[in-house]
Amino acid sequence: MAEIVPIANAMRRWTFDADLLRRYDRPGPRYTSYPTAPHFHSDFGSSDYAEMVRRSNDSEPVRNLSLYVHVPYCQSPCFYCGCNRVITRDKTRGRAYLERLQHEIRMVAPLFSRDREVVQLHLGGGTPNFLSPQLIGELVDALGRNLEFSRESGRDFSIELDPRFVGAEEIAALSAIGFNRASLGVQDFDPAVQHAINRVQGIDDTLEVIDACRQYGMRSVNVDLIYGLPKQTLKGFGATLDTTIAARPDRLAIYGYAHLPTMFRAQRQIRDEELPPPEARLDLLGLAVEKLSAAGYLYIGMDHFALPGDDLARAQAEGGLHRNFMGYTTHADTDLVGLGVSAISHVGDCFSQNCRDLPEWESRIDEDRLPVWRGMRMDADDVLRADVIQQLMCQGVIDVQEVERRHGVDFQMYFAKALQRIDALQDDGLVLRTPDRIRATQRGRALLRTLAMCFDRYLDESGKGQYSRAI
Numbered sequence: 001m002a003e004i005v006p007i008a009n010a011m012r013r014w015t016f017d018a019d020l021l022r023r024y025d026r027p028g029p030r031y032t033s034y035p036t037a038p039h040f041h042s043d044f045g046s047s048d049y050a051e052m053v054r055r056s057n058d059s060e061p062v063r064n065l066s067l068y069v070h071v072p073y074c075q076s077p078c079f080y081c082g083c084n085r086v087i088t089r090d091k092t093r094g095r096a097y098l099e100r101l102q103h104e105i106r107m108v109a110p111l112f113s114r115d116r117e118v119v120q121l122h123l124g125g126g127t128p129n130f131l132s133p134q135l136i137g138e139l140v141d142a143l144g145r146n147l148e149f150s151r152e153s154g155r156d157f158s159i160e161l162d163p164r165f166v167g168a169e170e171i172a173a174l175s176a177i178g179f180n181r182a183s184l185g186v187q188d189f190d191p192a193v194q195h196a197i198n199r200v201q202g203i204d205d206t207l208e209v210i211d212a213c214r215q216y217g218m219r220s221v222n223v224d225l226i227y228g229l230p231k232q233t234l235k236g237f238g239a240t241l242d243t244t245i246a247a248r249p250d251r252l253a254i255y256g257y258a259h260l261p262t263m264f265r266a267q268r269q270i271r272d273e274e275l276p277p278p279e280a281r282l283d284l285l286g287l288a289v290e291k292l293s294a295a296g297y298l299y300i301g302m303d304h305f306a307l308p309g310d311d312l313a314r315a316q317a318e319g320g321l322h323r324n325f326m327g328y329t330t331h332a333d334t335d336l337v338g339l340g341v342s343a344i345s346h347v348g349d350c351f352s353q354n355c356r357d358l359p360e361w362e363s364r365i366d367e368d369r370l371p372v373w374r375g376m377r378m379d380a381d382d383v384l385r386a387d388v389i390q391q392l393m394c395q396g397v398i399d400v401q402e403v404e405r406r407h408g409v410d411f412q413m414y415f416a417k418a419l420q421r422i423d424a425l426q427d428d429g430l431v432l433r434t435p436d437r438i439r440a441t442q443r444g445r446a447l448l449r450t451l452a453m454c455f456d457r458y459l460d461e462s463g464k465g466q467y468s469r470a471i
Contacts (some may be wrong), residue, residue, distance in 0.1 A: 018286060022278065022471075024471075025469050028449045033324065035386075040352075044350070049372045069121070069123050069139065069340050070084070074125070079267060080197050082260065095135065098135050098138060100361075100362055108370065117148050119155050120156045120330075121140070123159040125160060157178050160183045167208075184209060184224065186201065188232060220251060227284040227285050228256050230271065238291070241291045258468030258469070296308070302449070328394070353372070355371045384414075387406065397440070400435065425451065430451065
């Protein structure tokens with residue numbers, strides 16, 4: 001019988017089992033949403049989005065807002081990247097993009113009631129610091145004029161930074177604007193790996209950026225690493241982990257490289273024969289888990305780790321952890337408003353995504369039209385399954401009675417097919433099912449996606465979408 005771990009500690013420990021991971025290492029969604037983005041459709045447009053915002057304004061209690069702003073520009077291409085980005089060194093494009101963003105803000109903001117406070121803001125990309133601190137300040141000012149920023153100390157204003165193109169002066173300026181959390185892309189410090197992925201980045205320069213973030217009052221610093229990159233070795237990645245851990249970032253994300261060259265053109269520059277084979281890839285992950293655990297980092301879920309005092313770890317312990325298109329976040333009871341090219345919103349029971357093509361997004365803005373490209377309204381089944389999957393991804397446990405109370409269903413009957421899959425996973429020790437709870441075991445911590453897939457209706461219907469492998 002698998003060990004029962006108290007809820008408060010369920011997400012904190014991870015038993016690394018290479019044989020088990022190998023057996024279940026198959027493609028599946030990352031569940032930053034349910035339903036996932038491949039199921040959005042073009043029948044959902046701007047009028048649908050506006051209607052759903054109006055409905056959400058009347059919800060009780062009032063739901064505050066999280067904002068995501070996408071900045072697509074990068075100065076050079078990283079070959080592993082699957083993000084929506086535009087490669088350019090022309091910094092004048094930043095001003096033109098900002099002006100259109102401000103126009104989009106002026107169109108979107110009046111749809112939301114002014115009593116809905118912005119408690120979270122995240123700038124992602126691309127490379128948000130492609131924009132100068134002055135332009136970023138103008139962007140935040142435009143948001144603050146048109147929407148109501150929370151004045152609470154717990155508000156979370158974060159920005160993704162490329163350490164190659166930011167210095168202490170820029171960090172000081174960003175802090176003065178109001179940013180209190182930064183996420184730094186590192187991936188790997190091994191020079192051979194860096195050349196293979198076209199991202200040469202000095203160790204000292206990166207550590208100086210981390211120090212500057214702390215010096216100028218950022219309360220949390222995240223570092224992104226990737227395993228499974230070309231020319232990666234245990235020795236080189238171990239050195240990267242040691243250097244990173246010594247810098248003591250508050251959070252780390254250890255992503256598995258998803259090699260999908262048919263979807264992402266830049267990945268065609270990576271030679272298949274230089275990628276670590278599956279066994280070596282598992283060894284890299286195991287090394288990361290071992291070193292981070294020994295250094296006192298807590299496992300949050302998927303590929304995220306945090307120090308015990310970080311807001312992310314506290315939110316999980318208090319039941320306030322949430323997962324959306326920004327990854328794991330600390331503000332569960334909010335509507336997500338996406339701004340900029342390709343940005344995704346989750347307002348009420350609907351998802352919407354802006355145009356992915358930059359010229360098309362620009363054209364919509366210039367025509368005074370909301371740039372909604374596609375989306376979907378969630379039906380009652382979507383809402384129910386999203387609740388179940390969110391519980392699994394954030395807490396590693398499903399409270400059966402709470403799901404029945406909230407949604408008015410008989411859990412055992414409604415999810416009879418899903419529970420057959422869960423029982424098969426229980427036989428392998430990945431999950432423990434009782435009448436009241438379904439809980440991931442320590443052996444199942446690394447396979448939350450696999451557990452969540454048991455409840456995904458869309459995988460049953462079509463398997464639509466090309467996904468990365470679970471490990």
